[in-house]
Amino acid sequence: MTKRDARVRQAYDGVVAAVPITIPYQRYSPEPAHWWIARALGELVRTAGITPQDIDGFCVSSFTLFPDTAVGLTQHLGLTPRWLDHIPMGGASGVVSLRRAARAVQCGDAEMVACVSGDANHVDSFRRMLSSFSRFAQDASYPYGSGGPNASFALMTDHYMKTTGAMREDFGKICVAQRDNALSFPHALMKKPLSLEQYISARPISDPIALFDCVMPCAGAEAFLVMSEDAAKNLDLPAVRVLSTIERHNAFPDDPIQIRGGWEMDRDEFWAMAGIAPDDVDLLETYDDYPVISMMQFEDLGFCKKGEGAEFVRGHDLTNGGSFPHNTSGGQLSVGQAGAAGGYLGLVEALRQVTGTALGRQVEGAKTAVVSGFGMINYDRGLCSGAAALAGPGA
């Protein structure tokens, strides 16, 4: 492969994201994914002060829409878009939807793109989803104890702890700080304070992972709009500029076990395009289905060196009032994981924080945020990674 030439990626000039929507999560709900997505779309339209006909671009992420896709939803929901996308990337869905929609708007293929993710959670849907998640999972991981992502991340965590010296207390600190952030966030499902002692002594799930390392599957939806800066101005909507994005799939396939994600391949370009450095970031939203992967994101995005994630955590207060506000709504670990909406949660929360419209505790003076996504344990590792740097009106 030849070295990439000096051609610089085009900036996302004139494009903004706006109207962050969260439909309050429910642990179990009999409603299907269509219901959750419809509710989010309705909220988008009402909050933005537009009509459904104004939406000419539609981007959907959901695990539980079967047998439908984004196509069926257009007829179901009465949309007639000229740009349509379906992003099946789980935890990377939010960032990837944003960057695709931003280019569509920037190039004029669409003017108003609704990005929506939503998933149902029926009593048995988690087990069903695991057993048919991917061909590799079906052939080579599900038959080995059927531990699902708990077991996959347990292996990663075990290896990470052995090679870096990270302790359970370090992961616990991430979880405890997020719970603290969740206490003020109205939609969080976990509303009881969590202590480090409770974290450490929790019921083991798949050693070394215990109860508070795991997200709670639930039903819910998240959404936002992507449009031109002018359109946002006309609608009088607080808007967020996109400074930079990256996306990568199946990075480092020869690592025997996952110790890093695709961010490491692309982070130099990410920061260069954004024109900022890690120190300039007011808050970070990582994909946190388990704390080990948040720690890897600290490292791979360049907030600290490889293998020093635990030390970084020890040196910071990760709450909304702290030195390094992280997963400011409580993240999936405290809000819940509403399927693919879990891949939107950090992004939607960042849009609120940098526009000064936080539902929970506002990070003071928040203007610049980085959101990263990670998704799809196809077999033994997460394949999709992405990140976006965002700037609010004051930035």
Place this chain on the structure above:
Amino acid sequence: MTEAIKRPRRKDPQKRTVLPTLPPTSRSRRALGFSVAAAEGRFVLQKCDDCEAVTYPPREACPKCLSMNLEWRDMPEGGKLIAETTIQTSTNVYFRERTPWRVGTIALDAGIPVLAHIHGDIAEGGRVRMIARTDKSGQGVLMALPEQETENMADDKQLRELTCDPKHRRALITDGRTQLGQAMAKALSAAGASTVFVGVAETWRPFAGADALAAIPNVEVIALDVTDTVSVNELASEIGGKVDILINTAEYVRAGGAMDRDGIVTARDEMEVNYFGPLRLIQAFGPGMRFRGADGVNSACAWVNLLSVYALSNWPAYGSTSASQAAAYSLSQCLRGEFHGSGVKVLNALFGPLEEDWRQHLPPPKVTPEGLAKAVVGALQQGLEELTVGAVADDFLTRWKQDPRVLARELTQPEGA
């Protein structure tokens, strides 16, 4: 060190029998190549014929060069445990009933990582020896064992789920009149079977080795004639609930093809023993075994068919017997299908010419009854479903796998087989 499993107490008839549940069964069609090899106890992975890359999970194309020429190849067994977890909660009922369950990531000497079941005696970060076996669902899985044999290694809870170890189990041998039946009884007793029922037809008729047979520890000689439905059913009503391993040693072998025989009397006798025999046994003992596939330490676990390798392709010199064995071999596939869901494995042991009276004039190499018995018990201890015994059978199977039609041509030439 693994704790030795204890001999189970007599079962309380009031207690409910635990019903069999299964680990996940569903696989891509490509992955079945792995299961086929695992049933033979071989550890294979796909290897690219063009760039030699080894790849896993099963793929349609090489991830290094996009070649479509991926072939299942035997792999070096070594590896190192680089990450592990003990699953405490599972979404699958089978595993849920068996947690805690140890799995781990193995960096194989073959150059790639795999997820595998992990034996309890493997130390953190330790070297391992990989095996591939079929699990209770009949699909191939990988398990890492300690590199060196450890104490009571076979008693590991997870390993025993993959094997059909006779230890503490009760076996039925259907014909004890033959040297083979007697050798089998001896081998099972030595392997720790708690009871070895040995069937003998017309018990009043004396036979060679009768006293020695009765003297084998844990052997119980009982009346059984596989050609008599009443006899088979009576025995099943007596001991059907406590047969964990059934080994059908009854066979009827006569030289000769079809054209030079007079009438069908001999052929009928061959079918009576070789085909209707197993059919009667399946009807009488199959349902009970299927029900007891998860019944604790001495759960029902294996049905063993001993078949001449000419069941695969007809050898005209023994043409009529070959045909009856082919019928039995075909029936074994039906049985495997009907046992699916129970966790009971069907082991087909295909053997070459046996050292016994009815094959006296055949040239060596031959299989001794003791050798065949030892191989079958070894295959049970390993949890295999397919076994060939003897140089003739090994060679025959190799040729059959290469091209069954070429083999068929060879067999019908004067110097065939």
